[in-house]
Amino acid sequence: MTGALAEILRAGLARPGSRVDESSGLGMSGHELDAHADLVAGLLREAGVRPHEPVHVAIGNRALDLGTLLGLWRVGAVAVPVHRAAAPLTRGAIEQATRARFRIDGLGLNRIAEAPPPERPLLEGAALVVFTSGSTGAPKGVVLGHDALGRKLAILDRLLGFRPDDVVVVPLQLTFIFGIWASLLAIRSGATLALVQKFTPATLAGLLAAEATVLAAVPTMLRALLADGAPPAPRLRAVLTGGEALNPSLARTVCSGWPTAELVDLYGSTETGSCxxxxxxxxxxxxxxxxxxxxxxxxxxxxxDGAPARPGETGELRIRTACGMLGYLDGAELTRLALEADHFRTGDLARLRPDGQVELVGRSKEIIARGGNKIAPLEIENALCTHPDIAAALCAGVPDARLGEAIHAVVVLRPGLALSADELRRWASAHLERYKVPDVIVFSDTLPAGATGKASRAMVSTLTLVRAETASAGLRGAPAGS
Known part of the structure; x- marks a missing residue:
């Protein structure tokens, strides 16, 4: 029993010259990956893994991880990607949620529970259970089907046009939907996939200087990579980004740094199959x-109030697609609440512009309630990033006894520049309504980020509360963690 993704991977790996390289290893050819998949399938069959049974896959962004996924799909199992370096509490929570019996790491199959997991009709036809980051609560297991993801890959192939002569660099973890689809699409297209085990600007610069033609990265990675100017990328033809908001300042830096490469900003969620x-x-x-x-x-x-928003009005963005999730694992009520009239409720606030494009305003759960005013942090961030000395900004509401919530901001300056919190606050007062000016500003070398590499608004207060005393003195902040 195999699904659509197994067939897509098998066909891609069989193409002449197919291979998956690693930034810190030798990589594997398509033939080697196919052979690894057969070994994995044999191990699972011998262990008695049943069709539709969830199996945890230890992910380290190695070439063999993709062969392991193929092996699971060849026996009809459902892959649950979990990073090899995941914290014990995270691993334990996912094990409890899936009730899986087995965890596989390369060719090491480990039993993590004795009792078989319950029969779940939701997992019939499923390929993956991808757990969300859980920044607003307990992680949720998003169940993604073979057919839906297969359809999405075909759509992305038409949209992005990966070529057999492409070298697609992916520093995104394969526990993250962006990293998963970018890698599967590269193999499907016959391109060479270059996986990065641990993102560093130096590692990516080396790959770009060699033969990379397509880079897939979240904006936080792009900011770090371009902090000291764009590294040479003689063959780069496309930069794919997503996972967090792309502000105009960063877009300008990317476009001017690599003028011959097309910038493609992709928005979506795990629940909708992304993009x-x-x-x-x-x-x-x-x-x-x-x-x-x-x-x-x-x-x-x-x-x-439930009424459709008129052009220019703000409301919740809801998406309908045939490529969406089968549902949340053991979460029928969560699934029902997330879907309304077959539209997924993204939780993102948006408005339709006169040019027909959709513009994000912020997330409904991230709206800051300061002194009775409702403020979208994305609006403040975009305004701060128009300052010529600022490379990036991230804002969040932090509980405050007087205001209800205060606005805290983490700001990254362009290399070699200096700015005090008081100077920036005065500048912001001339560009924003007074109640939108951040109450606390701290400077950092990077924005706080979560496990997937995306900027994490939930971690803003962790940094700002520790550094608030220094920031309030109007001094240039020391690097985060110092």
Missing amino acids: DFCHRPRDAAEAGSIGVPTEGVSFLIVRD
């Missing part, structure tokens, strides 16, 4: 939106 909107800004003047729906996607913007 529901696409924007191709040619310069910073065209940035600031998530663009238009991709093939097979329709959307609504719904006001708080």
Whole structure:
């Protein structure tokens, strides 16, 4: 019993010259990966793994990880990607949620529970259970089906046009939907996939200087990579980004740093199969939106009162797609609440612009309630990033006895520049309404990030509360962690 993704991987790995390279290893050819998949399938059959049974896969962004996924799919099992370096509490929570019996790491099959997991009709036809980061609560297991992801890969192939002569660099973890689809699409297209085990600007610069033609990275990675100027990338033709908001300042830096490479900003969620909107800004003047729906996607913007939002009005973005999740693992009620009239409730606030593009305003759960005013942190971040000395900013609401919530901001300056919190606050007062000016500003070398490499708004207060005393003195902040 195999699913669509198993067939897609098998066909891609069989193409002449197919291979998956590693930034810190030798990599494997398509033939070697196929052979590894056969060994994995044999181990699982011998252990008595049943069709539709969840199996944990230890992920280290190694070539063999993709062969392991193929091996699982060949016996009809459902892969649960878990990073090899995941904290014990995280691993334990996922094990408890899936009730899986087995964890596989390369060719090491370990029993992690004695009792077989329950029969779950939801897992019939499933390929993956991808756990969300859980920044707003306990992680949820998003169940993704073979057929839906197969359809999404075909759509992305038409949208992005990967070629057999491409070298696709992926510093994204294969526990993250962006890393998963970018890797599967590269193999499907016959391109060479270059996996990065641990992101560093130096590692990526080396790959770009060699033969990389496509780079897939979240904006946080791009900011770090471009902090000291764009490294040479003579063959780079496309930069794919997503997973967090792309501000106009960063878009300008990417477009000017690599003028011959197309910037492609992709918006979506794990629940919808990712890449529901696409924007191709040619310069910073065209940035600031998530663009238009991709093939097979329709959307609504719904006001708080449930009525459709008119153009220019803010409401919740809801997405309908045939490539979405089968549901949340053991979460029928969560699934019901997430879907309304077959539209997934993203939790993102958006508005339709006069040019027909959709613009994000923020997340409903991240709206800051300061002194009775409702403020979208993304609006403040975009305004701060128009300052010529600022490379990136991240804001969040932090409980405050007087205001209800105060606005805290982490700011990354461009290399070699200096700015005090008081100077920036005065500048912001001339560009924002007074109640939107951050109450606390700290400077850092990087934005706080979560496990997937995306900027984490939930971690802003962790940094700002520790550093608030220094920041309030109006001094240039020391690097985070110092």
